[in-house]
Amino acid sequence: xxxxxxxxxxxxxxxxxxxxxxxxxxxxxxxxxxxxxxxxxxxxxxxxxxxxxxxxxxxxxxxxxxxxxxxxxxxxxxxxxxxxxxxxxxxxxxxxxxxxxxxxxxxxxxxxxxxxxxxxxxxxxxxxxxxxxxxxxxxxxxxxxxxxxxxxxxxxxxxxxxxxxxxxxxxxxxxxxxxxxxxxxxxxxxxxxxxxxxxxxxxxxxxxxxxxxxxxxxxxxxxxxxxxxxxxxxxxxxxxxxxxxxxxxxxxxxxxxxxxxxxxxxxxxxxxxxxxxxxxxxxxxxxxxxxxxxxxxxxxxxxxxxxxxxxxxxxxxxxxxxxxxxxxxxxxxxxxxxxxxxxxxxxxxxxxxxxxxxxxxxxxxxxxxxxxxxxxxxxxxxxxxxxxxxxxxxxxxxxxxxxxxxxxxxxxxxxxxxxxxxxxxxxxxxxxxxxxxxxxxxxxxxxxxxxxxxxxxxxxxxxxxxxxxxxxxxxxxxxx
Numbered sequence: 273x274x275x276x277x278x279x280x281x282x283x284x285x286x287x288x289x290x291x292x293x294x295x296x297x298x299x300x301x302x303x304x305x306x307x308x309x310x311x312x313x314x315x316x317x318x319x320x321x322x323x324x325x326x327x328x329x330x331x332x333x334x335x336x337x338x339x340x341x342x343x344x345x346x347x348x349x350x351x352x353x354x355x356x357x358x359x360x361x362x363x364x365x366x367x368x369x370x371x372x373x374x375x376x377x378x379x380x381x382x383x384x385x386x387x388x389x390x391x392x393x394x395x396x397x398x399x400x401x402x403x404x405x406x407x408x409x410x411x412x413x414x415x416x417x418x419x420x421x422x423x424x425x426x427x428x429x430x431x432x433x434x435x436x437x438x439x440x441x442x443x444x445x446x447x448x449x450x451x452x453x454x455x456x457x458x459x460x461x462x463x464x465x466x467x468x469x470x471x472x473x474x475x476x477x478x479x480x481x482x483x484x485x486x487x488x489x490x491x492x493x494x495x496x497x498x499x500x501x502x503x504x505x506x507x508x509x510x511x512x513x514x515x516x517x518x519x520x521x522x523x524x525x526x527x528x529x530x531x532x533x534x535x536x537x538x539x540x541x542x543x544x545x546x547x548x549x550x551x552x553x554x555x556x557x558x559x560x561x562x563x564x565x566x567x568x569x570x571x572x573x574x575x576x577x578x579x580x581x582x583x584x585x586x587x588x589x590x591x592x593x594x595x596x597x598x599x600x601x602x603x604x605x606x607x608x609x610x611x612x613x614x615x616x617x618x619x620x621x622x623x624x625x626x627x628x629x630x631x632x633x634x635x636x637x638x639x640x641x642x643x644x645x646x647x648x649x650x651x652x653x654x655x656x657x658x659x660x661x662x663x664x665x666x667x668x669x670x671x672x673x674x675x676x677x678x679x680x681x682x683x684x685x686x687x688x689x690x691x692x693x694x695x696x697x698x699x700x701x702x703x704x705x706x707x708x709x710x711x712x713x714x715x716x717x718x719x720x721x722x723x724x725x726x727x728x729x730x731x732x733x734x735x736x737x738x739x740x741x742x743x744x745x746x747x748x749x750x751x752x
Contacts, residue, residue: 273329275531276485278739281732284329288322292539293466310463312540316438319539323443327407334405337375338441344371345415346436352422353429361423368419376412379404384606407447409603411440413570418454420574427455435461444535448528450546450566457541464540472725474537479728479735481530486735488700489523491693492516495686500656502683505676509683510669514649516690517656519697522551525564551701554640555632556620556647567603571596586626593625594618604655609663613654620647 298311348368499513529546550562601614657663
């Protein structure tokens, strides 16, 4: 089920919200009969049931797989805590890593390895053709972060299986993030606040994220598909393709993150921000501090720092960055283009770390922005290409290779047709809209408060019209 589908918006979500708030909160242990009830265990069960329906709606056969991963993560957590300080605790952690990463590896990478063995040795091993379970990359990392943090003593044991299952399967962030760590929501699973203002803020954030997805990402995704399939080999078509794809993937994924954060707030959870205007960065290093923050911080805390981070010598530091970015690329997909994409950014980060970073700090801001945009766009050609030769060809066309013309009739037509969504994407990828809204709120606070529900309702109506009329509506990160 998609957030941006009428079934979710007008059936699943209203029913879930109604059931959630109809179920009363319980009183915590030891509280007097007159105390205010704050224990959300009953509501956690509603969220767990809703999340299972949400996931099973599109992939019912993989519910058992997710349930098995949840059970294994919870049981290994019990053993890690019970044998704390002993060798058996570490053995339980290793077993948890083996089960979690083993399941992820089997479903995501089996055919990749088979295909490469066949190509390397001339074998004819048949491919498994196993479909990738939606969200497995995200919920596997969440389970592993719980067991690792428990082993490190950075979080407390969750003895309630329903509460742990609700954390892992929580539908707002189940299938495309952000990657929520147990330590960040542990308190909320046992006690959380609900209010009209929190609900309103969550609904607004969700609706704005939905608008980013439907009104900008979907439109520019269609444009990227058209440009990708076009036979016109012009400079304009090459740049129109990569710019529309870059905005498409940003508004698609950041829009999903906004929706997840908004839904979490409606149900009393505070999820971390996952994007912070990455296209306004002045270096690749800054870009990756602002893009998919939950994934970057996950690899930092659970791979980079345990390897030694930047505390070791230069050679070891380089090795650590290469390992992290190999894994980052491979996490995104089982293909050489994703591995090359990770290596490409590892190389850029190392160049900035040891040389270019100091130069960029001294350059005018607009020069640094151009540098960042250029190298990120080249990176997206690798990310989107089915094979390396295609990525090289597309990148070459961006710089006039291949003998193409400057512009053709088709590219000029699509540039004119999509000028408005491209302009909206350009402005929307900067803090300007939020700053303008904040300034307007300071000057006309009461009026803005009164008009905000009407504006959100109008935006939702416009989105619904687009959803009913259009057919292009995938989430790009579902394939990861």
